[in-house]
Each structure stands twice: as structure tokens, then as C-alpha cells.
Amino acid sequence: MDRDDQGAGPVPLYHRLYLVLRQQIEDGRFPAEVPLPGELEISKQHGVSRITVRRTMEMLTADGLIERRRGRGTFARSGALGTPITGQLSGLADNLSSYAEHTTVTLHSFEYIPASPIVAATLEIEEGGSVQKAVRTRSREGVPVSLLTTHVPAALGRTYTREELASGSLIRLLERGGARVDSADSTITAKLADAFSAPLLGVQVGQPLIALTRTVRDEKRRPIEYLSALYRPDQYEVRLSMSRDGSGSPNLWRYQQKPEV
Amino acid sequence: MDRDDQGAGPVPLYHRLYLVLRQQIEDGRFPAEVPLPGELEISKQHGVSRITVRRTMEMLTADGLIERRRGRGTFARSGALGTPITGQLSGLADNLSSYAEHTTVTLHSFEYIPASPIVAATLEIEEGGSVQKAVRTRSREGVPVSLLTTHVPAALGRTYTREELASGSLIRLLERGGARVDSADSTITAKLADAFSAPLLGVQVGQPLIALTRTVRDEKRRPIEYLSALYRPDQYEVRLSMSRDGSGSPNLWRYQQKPEV
DNA sequence: TTAGCATGTCCTAGGGATATAACATACTGG
DNA sequence: CCAGTATGTTATATCCCTAGGACATGCTAA
Numbered sequence: 073m074d075r076d077d078q079g080a081g082p083v084p085l086y087h088r089l090y091l092v093l094r095q096q097i098e099d100g101r102f103p104a105e106v107p108l109p110g111e112l113e114i115s116k117q118h119g120v121s122r123i124t125v126r127r128t129m130e131m132l133t134a135d136g137l138i139e140r141r142r143g144r145g146t147f148a149r150s151g152a153l154g155t156p157i158t159g160q161l162s163g164l165a166d167n168l169s170s171y172a173e174h175t176t177v178t179l180h181s182f183e184y185i186p187a188s189p190i191v192a193a194t195l196e197i198e199e200g201g202s203v204q205k206a207v208r209t210r211s212r213e214g215v216p217v218s219l220l221t222t223h224v225p226a227a228l229g230r231t232y233t234r235e236e237l238a239s240g241s242l243i244r245l246l247e248r249g250g251a252r253v254d255s256a257d258s259t260i261t262a263k264l265a266d267a268f269s270a271p272l273l274g275v276q277v278g279q280p281l282i283a284l285t286r287t288v289r290d291e292k293r294r295p296i297e298y299l300s301a302l303y304r305p306d307q308y309e310v311r312l313s314m315s316r317d318g319s320g321s322p323n324l325w326r327y328q329q330k331p332e333v
Numbered sequence: 334m335d336r337d338d339q340g341a342g343p344v345p346l347y348h349r350l351y352l353v354l355r356q357q358i359e360d361g362r363f364p365a366e367v368p369l370p371g372e373l374e375i376s377k378q379h380g381v382s383r384i385t386v387r388r389t390m391e392m393l394t395a396d397g398l399i400e401r402r403r404g405r406g407t408f409a410r411s412g413a414l415g416t417p418i419t420g421q422l423s424g425l426a427d428n429l430s431s432y433a434e435h436t437t438v439t440l441h442s443f444e445y446i447p448a449s450p451i452v453a454a455t456l457e458i459e460e461g462g463s464v465q466k467a468v469r470t471r472s473r474e475g476v477p478v479s480l481l482t483t484h485v486p487a488a489l490g491r492t493y494t495r496e497e498l499a500s501g502s503l504i505r506l507l508e509r510g511g512a513r514v515d516s517a518d519s520t521i522t523a524k525l526a527d528a529f530s531a532p533l534l535g536v537q538v539g540q541p542l543i544a545l546t547r548t549v550r551d552e553k554r555r556p557i558e559y560l561s562a563l564y565r566p567d568q569y570e571v572r573l574s575m576s577r578d579g580s581g582s583p584n585l586w587r588y589q590q591k592p593e594v
Numbered sequence: 595t596t597a598g599c600a601t602g603t604c605c606t607a608g609g610g611a612t613a614t615a616a617c618a619t620a621c622t623g624g
Numbered sequence: 625c626c627a628g629t630a631t632g633t634t635a636t637a638t639c640c641c642t643a644g645g646a647c648a649t650g651c652t653a654a
Contacts, residue, residue, distance in 0.1 A: 080528060081537035082610090084641060087342045088528040095529065099466065100447040110600055121643045126601090142601040143651030190361075260571040262523035262541035266353050267378050277379060278349045280340060280523035280541045310521040312573070343640095345611060371630055382613045387631090403631040404621030595654105602649070611640075618633070624626090 085120050086127035092118075093128060097137050097148045107145030108138070175210040175217060179238035180272065182206045184226055191223045194287055194298045204229030206237055209272050216273045217307045223298040243288070246296055254291040260284050260310060269302050280305060341525040341539045346381050347388035352539050354389060358398050358409045368406030369399070436471040436478060440499035441533065443467045445487055452484045455548055455559045465490030467498055470533055477534045478568045484559040504549070507557055515552040521545050521571060530563055541566060 093108075102108055109117065115125045129146065132138045140146045184202050192199040204224045209216050222242055231249030243253055263283040270277045281302045288297040303309075354369075363369055370378070376386045390407065393399045401407045445463050453460040465485045470477050483503060492510030504514055524544040531538045542563045549558040564570075 080526075080531035081348055081539060082345050083341075083528045083538050084343055086641080091342070091527060091529045098449055100449065100461075107600085112600085123644085124642060127641085129601090140601065141651080142649065143599075145600055145651090255574065255576045257574050258572065260521060260543070260573070261566040262543045263566070264353050264356050264539075264541050266357055277353055278539065280525050282521070282523045305522040305524070310571075311519065312521075313516065313518050315516045347611075368630085373630085384614090385612060388611085390631090401631065402621080403619065404629075406621090406630055597654085598652090600649100600651080603647080605644105605646080607643085609641085612638085614637085615635085616633100617635105618631100620629100620631080622627100622629085624628105 086124050086131070089114075089118055089120065089124065089128045090131050093132060094135070094137060097132070102148040104148065104150045107147055110145065175212045177238060177240070178209045178211065179234065180207040180209065182234040182237060184229070187223070191298060195223060195225055195295045197225060202226035206242075207272075208237070212307070215307060217304060219269055219272050219302040221300045224296065228296060242297065246288075251296045252290045253288055253296070255293070256286050256288045258284055258286040263302065265302075273302065273304055275304060282308065282310065284310075341527050344539045347385045347392070348537070349539055350375075350379060350381065350385065350389045351392045352537065354393060355396070355398060356541075358393070363409040365409065365411045368408055371406065436473045438499060438501070439470045439472065440495065441468040441470065443495040443498060445490070448484070452559060456484060456486055456556045458486060463487035467503075468533075469498070473568070476568060478565060480530055480533050480563040482561045485557065489557060503558065507549075512557045513551050514557070515550055516554070517547050517549045519545055519547040524563065526563075534563065534565055536565060543569065543571065545571075 093114075096102070108114075111122050111125045111129070115122045118125075129138065129140065133140060137149060138146050139149050183205055185205050186200040187195065187197055187203045189199055191203055192201065195203065197203070203226055204222075206220075206222050206224075208220045208222075210218045210220065224242075224246070228246060228249050228251055232245040236245060247253055261283050263281050265273065265275050265277055265279045265281050267277055269281065270279070273281070275281075282305055284299070284301045284303065286297075286299040286301070287295050288299065290296050357363065369375075372383050372386045372390070376383045379386075390399065390401065394401060398410060399407050400410050444466055446466050447461040448456065448458055448464045450460055452464055453462060456464065458464070465483075465487055467481075467483050467485075469481045469483075471479045471481065485503075485507070489507060489510050489512055493506040497506060508514055522544050524542050526534065526536050526538055526540045526542050528538055530542070531540070534542070536542075543566055545560070545562045545564065547558075547560040547562070548556050549560065551557050
């Protein structure tokens with residue numbers, strides 16, 4: 073294992089070796105009756121010291137992936153668990169607003185500000201024009217699920233109050249205000265939790281988050297809402313079904329049951 | 334910033350802080366005329382020492398992302414903005430396979446292994462049954478875009494060779510092999526690059542990645558492929574359009590233009 | 595029984611990562 | 625001009641990470 077990490081960033085050797093061996097074990101590369109290579113051989117193979125190999129082995133033992141016996145060798149355990157990624161799905165919501173029913177809202181800020189260049193371009197208004205910006209979190213059973221930052225043209229925003237937004241669905245308020253929600257374009261990517269988002273979502277800085285931006289339009293394709301959302305991947309995931317002919321079932325967002333830690 | 338790190342393994346504090354700050358700068362959170370928070374304030378915010386913050390700042394300076402001046406403060410450099418969300422979409426794929434045309438494949442491994450519990454459950458075969466596992470990356474103009482780990486039932490996998498997989502689309506090979514791709518269920522979430530995936534994708538450990546898992550089925554709803562993919566968010570993003578009535582236009586995957594570095 | 599090999603234990607040593615602290619230097623605002 | 629603030633510099637101390645080696649102990653096969 074090469075000491076220099078080609079741009080991958082600084083990660084201790086023992087941990088990189090751990091990932092490699094764990095993958096091999098989970099792939100079933102070591103049948104139950106055949107021992108893994110010895111510590112010395114592994115250390116030669118990967119160009120690390122025996123201490124480093126031992127450190128790795130301790131982690132694998134703690135994971136229950138291997139069993140070691142002095143004099144005999146190291147053996148992969150058959151019941152080796154794979155990645156427990158497959159959380160059960162509990163509730164699901166199939167349109168823009170209905171997952172609101174299973175969550176509670178906390179309103180963190182609510183203000184009218186001049187539109188930044190990006191917001192102005194997205195909402196198709198002039199730069200500096202007044203927009204309503206709101207920051208909310210949605211929680212389920214007390215656990216934050218998402219952090220929602222929304223921008224709405226001021227005229228539309230004034231059709232509802234701060235208190236109304238604090239206790240319901242923005243989409244419904246927009247419709248009550250006369251806008252007819254018709255379509256939405258969403259973009260999904262991944263980001264890191266930072267010093268602003270991490271406390272609000274109850275995660276640590278540097279954790280991965282699902283980032284979704286969405287422009288909601290009315291029937292004349294005028295933008296009426298710009299949403300920038302961050303989701304905790306342990307609480308929420310995006311799910312979608314497709315068929316070859318393009319007529320897939322509608323996209324689904326689902327909650328994910330938190331994997332046992 | 335807590336010492337505890339779920340996801341990417343043990344990564345030094347200065348490097349994790351670097352990734353977080355870099356993202357904020359690239360997101361344009363610090364206008365050119367407003368200084369970043371001072372070293373002392375950042376160190377308090379994140380619970381790290383000033384030395385660690387300085388280490389981070391050195392890296393950002395080396396990247397050309399910030400400019401520091403004694404007495405004045407630290408400023409984001411204007412050329413540092415990442416792609417505004419309006420990246421050009423170059424190729425767009427409205428089905429499972431066509432984005433292959435704009436990318437090149439590198440095959441990293443190709444082997445037949447016994448099915449792990451998760452793979453067996455997903456492909457609906459007995460545990461320990463033989464499956465073909467392949468690890469590939471797709472690159473566009475030499476830049477890795479995605480890391481694809483696929484599992485295919487052995488019988489189907491043997492209808493094509495390693496070389497054929499190394500130079501084309503798996504979906505097409507599956508169809509040539511007699512399977513008729515009919516539907517797919519996908520799940521999207523976010524993960525951190527680890528010491529295995531980071532080098533293959535040419536990113537640093539701890540960077541956020543889009544994680545997509547997909548089960549592809551034939552017309553009898555039998556699983557024929559289990560895909561586990563990681564995408565670089567600076568190269569790829571998932572995009573989808575919806576309409577109120579659920580008959581949204583088909584889902585789109587698009588490439589994002591690479592931000593100048 | 596004995597040689598060989600595997601894991602378990604212990605020691606030394608260097609370098610990197612991090613916290614804490616003190617002090618120096620440059621800019622800005624009143 | 626001076627006080628406040630920001631970055632630059634230096635020093636000490638404590639861990640963790642890694643390499644290299646010596647030795648002990650348990651298992652297996654010739």
C-alpha cells in the first residue's frame with residue numbers, strides 16, 4: 073500500500089488496509105476453512121509494517137468479521153454481516169407537499185430581503201427586488217429531517233404570515249395565495265454539513281447531506297418558489313422508479329428507518 | 334468539530350475543516366468584500382485549535398481560493414466560485430444506458446464471487462450463489478464521473494466477456510444476453526468518499542458523493558442487475574421534473590459542467 | 595519431539611496532528 | 625495616534641501513526 077495517497081487526502085494506513093480487507097472478506101474471498109494470509113505476508117504484500125496489519129486485524133475482529141487463533145491463523149467468519157445499508161421504509165410521500173403531514177415544522181427565520189443574483193435569476197425578477205426568505209426545519213419524532221430555505225416573490229409571500237408558515241405547508245399557502253402550483257424542476261446533489269446547517273439538522277459538521285434545489289412554477293411557468301433543501305441521509309432518501317418506456321411510476325420520496333448504530 | 338467521524342473513517346481535523354470551508358467558499362457564501370470569520374472565531378465555532386484552523390487556511394491559500402492579509406483578514410477570491418447551478422447540460426439520458434455514449438469506461442475488477450446476504454436478497458438468488466461482480470469507473474474527458482459496482486447473476490454474466498464490459502454499456506450486454514430490461518428502482522442518498530472510492534474517483538477522502546443504488550428488472554420483474562454507484566457532485570447531478578398531476582416529464586440525468594479549478 | 599509458522603506482547607524511535615500559549619506585525623476605525 | 629483586531633511566528637507538550645525488532649506462546653505437520 074503506497075504511502076502517498078494520490079490526492080485522496082490523509083487517511084491512516086491501518087484504515088485504508090481495513091477497507092480493502094473488509095471488502096475482500098465481504099466478497100467471500102476467504103472460505104471459512106482456509107486461513108487468511110499471515111500478518112507478515114500481508115504486511116509484505118501491502119508494504120506496511122506488521123503493527124499496522126495488527127491494527128487492521130483488531131478492527132476486523134471488533135467487527136466480528138474474522139476470528140483469530142494463535143498458532144492457527146485468521147479465519148473469516150461465515151456470518152459476516154454485509155453493509156446494513158438496507159433500512160426498511162416506513163412512510164412514504166408521493167408529491168410536493170404531503171410529507172408535511174408526518175413532520176413538524178420549526179421556523180428559524182422569516183424576512184424580506186433584496187434578491188441576490190442567483191435568486192433573482194431563478195425567480196425571474198430583477199436583481200435586488202424584494203423576496204421573502206424563510207428557513208425552516210422539519211422533524212419527525214423530534215429528529216430533524218430536513219433544512220429548507222425558501223425564496224418566494226414578495227407579493228406572493230405577503231399573502232400569508234410568519235405564523236402560518238410556521239405551522240404548515242408552504243405549497244398550500246402559495247395556492248391559497250392565488251398561485252397555482254403546476255410543475256417543478258429539481259436537482260439533487262450531495263454536500264457537507266457546515267457550521268450553519270449542522271446544528272440545525274442535529275448532525276456534525278462534515279457529515280454528508282442530500283442537497284436538493286427546486287424551482288416551483290405555476291401553470292404559466294412563472295417561478296413562484298425557489299427551494300434549497302438539505303436532508304439527513306439517515307432520515308430521508310430519494311427514491312424513484314422507472315420503466316423502459318418512460319412511463320415510470322411517479323417519483324417517491326421516502327423516509328428511511330434509521331439504521332441501528 | 335467532533336473527533337467522532339461516521340462515514341469516511343479517521344480523517345485529520347484540518348482536512349475535514351478544509352473540505353467544509355472549501356464548499357462554503359465555492360458556494361459563494363463569502364462575498365468578495367466581506368472577510369471570512371477570523372481564525373479565533375472559526376476555531377471556537379468548530380471546537381478546534383487555532384493551529385488547526387491555520388493549517389486549513391494554508392491549504393485554501395495554496396488552492397488559490399482565499400487571499401489573506403495580516404491585519405485585514407481573509408477574503409474569498411472571486412474566481413473561486415463553483416459552477417452556478419446553471420451548468421450546461423451536454424448529454425442527457427432519458428433511459429438507463431445512454432449516458433454511456435459520452436463517457437469512457439475503466440474496468441477495475443471483474444470476478445465471480447459467492448453472493449453476500451445483501452446481494453442475494455436483492456437479486457433474489459440463494460445466498461452463496463455465484464454472481465458476477467464488476468467495478469468500473471466512467472470518465473468524461475479524463476475526469477472520473479462515477480464509480481459503478483455491479484452485481485449480475487452468474488448465468489447472465491457469462492453471456493459477455495470482461496473485455497466487452499470494459500468497453501461498453503452493461504445494459505446493452507444484458508439485453509444481448511437475453512434479458513429484457515424493463516424497470517428499475519433507484520434510491521439516492523449522500524455518502525462520504527472513503528479511502529477506497531476516493532482514489533478511483535480522483536477526489537479526496539471525506540468529500541461528499543451522490544450515492545445511488547438501483548435494482549434493474551426484466552419484464553417478469555426478476556432482478557437482473559444490482560448497481561451501487563457513486564457520483565462526483567462536481568461532475569454529475571440528478572435532475573428531475575415533476576408536474577402536479579404526477580405525469581411529469583421523464584426523469585433526467587444530466588452532466589454538470591466542470592467548474593474551472 | 596521438534597521445526598516452522600501463526601498470533602500475542604513488549605520495546606524503541608521518529609514524525610505528524612493537535613491543543614495551548616505568548617509574542618510580533620500589519621491594518622482599520624475612532 | 626492608539627486601541628482593537630487579524631494574521632504571522634515561535635515554542636512546548638501530548639497524543640496517534642508507523643516502522644523495526646525481539647521475544648513469548650500456541651498450533652500443526654514431519
